[in-house]
Amino acid sequence: MYAVSVSLLTLHSITLTGVERIKLDVTNPADVAAAATSCADVTLLINNAGIARGSPFLAANSAEATRTGPMAFSANSSPRIRALSLAPDSLRYFPAVSCEVVVADIGAGSWPFPGRQFDAVVVTNYLWRPLMPTLLASLASGGVLIYETFSQGNEIVDKPSRSDLLLRPGELLALCRNLRVVAFEVGYQDAPARFVQQIAAVRETSSAVTLPRTTVTRA
Numbered sequence: 691m692y693a694v695s696v697s698l699l700t701l702h703s704i705t706l707t708g709v710e711r712i713k714l715d716v717t718n719p720a721d722v723a724a725a726a727t728s729c730a731d732v733t734l735l736i737n738n739a740g741i742a743r744g745s746p747f748l749a750a751n752s753a754e755a756t757r758t759g760p761m762a763f764s765a766n767s768s769p770r771i772r773a774l775s776l777a778p779d780s781l782r783y784f785p786a787v788s789c790e791v792v793v794a795d796i797g798a799g800s801w802p803f804p805g806r807q808f809d810a811v812v813v814t815n816y817l818w819r820p821l822m823p824t825l826l827a828s829l830a831s832g833g834v835l836i837y838e839t840f841s842q843g844n845e846i847v848d849k850p851s852r853s854d855l856l857l858r859p860g861e862l863l864a865l866c867r868n869l870r871v872v873a874f875e876v877g878y879q880d881a882p883a884r885f886v887q888q889i890a891a892v893r894e895t896s897s898a899v900t901l902p903r904t905t906v907t908r909a
Contacts, residue, residue, distance in 0.1 A: 692729050774802065796821060803828065813837045817855055822865055832895045835869065837862055841876060843885035857887045866891040 691706075694714045712728065715721045772790045775781050781791045794802045797818045807830035817839050829835055842858060845851035863874060869891035876887045 692732065694725065694729075772803065772808070808833060810834045810836065813839065815839050817857060819854075826865070826869075829869075829893045831893055833893050835866065835889070835891045835893075837865075838886055838888040841885045841887045843878065847878075847883040847885065856885075862887045862889040865889075870894050 691709050692712055693706075693709050694712045696713065696715045712725055714725045772792065773781050774792045774794060774796070776793070776795050776797075778793050781793065792802050796802070801821070801824050807828055809830055810833060811825055811829050813825065813836070815838070825835070840850055840856050841861075842853070842856045844856055845853075850856060859876075863871065866889055870893075872890045872892060874887075874889045878885050
């Protein structure tokens, strides 16, 4: 496990056994490249700081992507990343040398990763209900599902507004009923105005340690 911060004071306050402390300025490309090399065994990255852009993460321009940090880290780290989108432009920050980049319309065609499983499956701003069983089947034992997209209520503030593109109340919880839900959040968010559901869930192994579940509802 690694603890990463630009602040030496923050790092010195971490005393947990087995944690390697690394100083990193995510706006510095050399720092990012060095961290990606020294932390090459990372399979799950949790970022609890950064820049709130208020727009889709993959829609960032090059300057915003550099300032945001985690995208640059991901693109320079694990070669096992698979980036999938219908829009080629949204994939330009995932270089083919370190990522498997796939352009596909999975709503109209077939799943491009048949029979393959992953340590983490991340879905943002996308809903195609016939694909949901395939997404769950693609999650390896011990793997993490992170899913965020628009929910009912969004039709009063912005697009998408069609019911088939909006999650029903509790739909992500129902989807993950056979996983261990670590966190779930639903409600209104601003900048930009939108209604979303967000979930983080784990396919447990037989030796998994039970962690508390957190549910947050935004008014």
